[in-house]
Structures are given as C-alpha cells and as structure tokens.
Amino acid sequence: MGCAEEVGADVVQLHLSAPRVWRDPKQRADAEALRDAALVVSAHAPYLCNPASADPVVRERTTRSLQVTLDEAARCGARGVVVHAGHAAGGGTMDDALARWVEVARPLRSDVALLIENTAAGTTAPGRHLQDIARLFATLRDADLDVPLGACFDTCHAWAGDPLTATNPAGYVAAFAEATGGIDLLHVNDSKDEAGAGRDRHTNLGTGRMGLDVLEAMVTTAARLGTPAAIVETPSDDGGHADDIARIRSWLPAPDRAAVR
Numbered sequence: 001m002g003c004a005e006e007v008g009a010d011v012v013q014l015h016l017s018a019p020r021v022w023r024d025p026k027q028r029a030d031a032e033a034l035r036d037a038a039l040v041v042s043a044h045a046p047y048l049c050n051p052a053s054a055d056p057v058v059r060e061r062t063t064r065s066l067q068v069t070l071d072e073a074a075r076c077g078a079r080g081v082v083v084h085a086g087h088a089a090g091g092g093t094m095d096d097a098l099a100r101w102v103e104v105a106r107p108l109r110s111d112v113a114l115l116i117e118n119t120a121a122g123t124t125a126p127g128r129h130l131q132d133i134a135r136l137f138a139t140l141r142d143a144d145l146d147v148p149l150g151a152c153f154d155t156c157h158a159w160a161g162d163p164l165t166a167t168n169p170a171g172y173v174a175a176f177a178e179a180t181g182g183i184d185l186l187h188v189n190d191s192k193d194e195a196g197a198g199r200d201r202h203t204n205l206g207t208g209r210m211g212l213d214v215l216e217a218m219v220t221t222a223a224r225l226g227t228p229a230a231i232v233e234t235p236s237d238d239g240g241h242a243d244d245i246a247r248i249r250s251w252l253p254a255p256d257r258a259a260v261r
C-alpha cells in the first residue's frame with residue numbers, strides 16, 4: 001500500500017489470485033491492514049471467468065472462482081469483486097448467455113457485491129451494448145440472487161465497445177447508469193483504439209484515441225450520478241498512474257472530490 005500512497009491513490013484494486021490462470025487466492029497477509037486502511041478496496045476476478053460461456057466446465061470454474069474471490073475480498077474488507085460480463089464463447093444466443101449467467105451466479109453467497117463490468121469486444125457479449133446490459137441486470141435482479149449486484153463502468157471498454165460513446169459520452173454514461181441501477185465503480189482508462197473498434201487496449205489518459213474531452217465528460221457525469229470510487233488501469237511507468245489520478249481529480253469540482261476518491 002506504500003505504493004498506493006506514493007501515487008496519491010486512495011482506492012486500490014487487487015487481483016487476489018493470478019488473473020490469467022484458474023487458481024484459488026492465497027490468503028493475503030495484509031488483509032487486516034487493508035481492512036483498516038483509509039482506502040476503498042475492490043478486487044478483480046480472474047480474466048478467465050466467463051459466466052456466459054457455452055462450456056459447462058468454464059461456467060463451473062467461474063462460479064467457484066467468484067465464490068473464493070468474494071470470500072477473500074470479504075476478509076480484506078473489499079467493497080466489491082469486479083467481473084467482466086463475458087461472452088457466449090462456444091456458441092449460443094444472447095438469451096443463452098443470460099440464462100448461463102443466472103446459472104453461474106445462483107450458487108454464490110456473499111455480502112460483498114459482484115460488480116459487473118462492461119466489455120469492449122465480442123458479438124454475443126451481454127456487457128457490450130446498452131440494451132444487452134439492461135437485459136443482463138434485469139435478468140439477474142429478477143433471479144433474486146444471494147449476492148448483491150453492482151456495476152463497474154470502464155471508459156475504455158465503453159468507447160471501444162460502442163461508437164455511440166464518441167458522439168455523446170455523457171449521455172452514454174447516464175444511459176448505462178439507468179440500465180444498471182447506478183455505477184458503483186469507475187475504471188478510467190484511455191483506449192489505444194477507435195470508438196467501436198471492439199478491442200480492449202488501455203492506455204494513459206490523453207495518450208490514446210478517446211480525447212480528454214470525452215474522458216472528462218464520462219468522469220464528471222459518473223461523479224454527478226454519485227459514483228463513489230474511480231480506479232485507473234493504465235500503464236504505471238514514468239509516473240503514469242500519478243499523472244492520470246491528478247488529471248481525474250482536476251476534473252472534479254471540490255464537493256465531488258469526496259465522492260470520487
């Protein structure tokens with residue numbers, strides 16, 4: 001956490017296990033320090049998790065991985081576990097993807113929220129376009145799960161996922177919040193790709209294709225709508241994180257600064 005303080009952060013996002021393999025998290029030795037820190041902590045589920053997959057083995061592993069990550073996140077005092085909304089890998093319709101989501105989430109038991117993140121790529125991806133995001137949240141809320149649900153909005157994923165963001169970034173964020181019932185966490189990243197490109201390549205703010213005006217419109221809209229925390233997932237070399245965090249703070253009027261930490 002020394003690291004978080006050095007770059008001026010007061011929110012941290014942890015990977016509790018290796019992000020690109022199926023492995024249970026080890027218990028963190030600093031769980032108590034994290035719980036006590038004046039930091040807002042969130043955790044990110046492994047990237048292999050795909051609740052919409054056609055493969056039952058992947059879905060079963062996803063359920064297990066989410067449960068153990070939620071358990072360790074609770075021990076660390078994290079507010080939520082972020083999971084990508086996934087895609088119908090291996091085939092199927094959007095209806096199939098939504099039904100698989102319910103099946104994966106049904107066994108989960110936690111007081112820590114599952115924060116579903118919008119995604120940039122894929123043709124049958126329930127987190128990519130607004131109408132599908134709205135259906136995913138409505139379907140999961142109707143399923144009356146034993147885990148609280150929330151939403152994570154990633155600026156890069158929205159931009160690269162849907163060209164609508166380029167013409168009306170503030171309206172897009174507001175429509176997303178409407179579809180999900182609010183934004184619980186903001187991931188602030190620039191994109192190396194054009195709007196609608198369908199690729200997920202983050203970069204430091206102002207060095208990608210989004211333009212600072214679009215990023216500012218998204219961040220200030222999310223803050224105005226009460227989003228409680230923001231995180232950067234950009235390259236950290238050459239002070240990149242500190243610069244990105246300082247830029248986000250410069251966009252927020254003083255009263256909102258307490259809201260987006």
Ligand SMILES: [Zn+2]
Pocket residue numbers: 117154187233
């Ligand atoms: Zn993200």
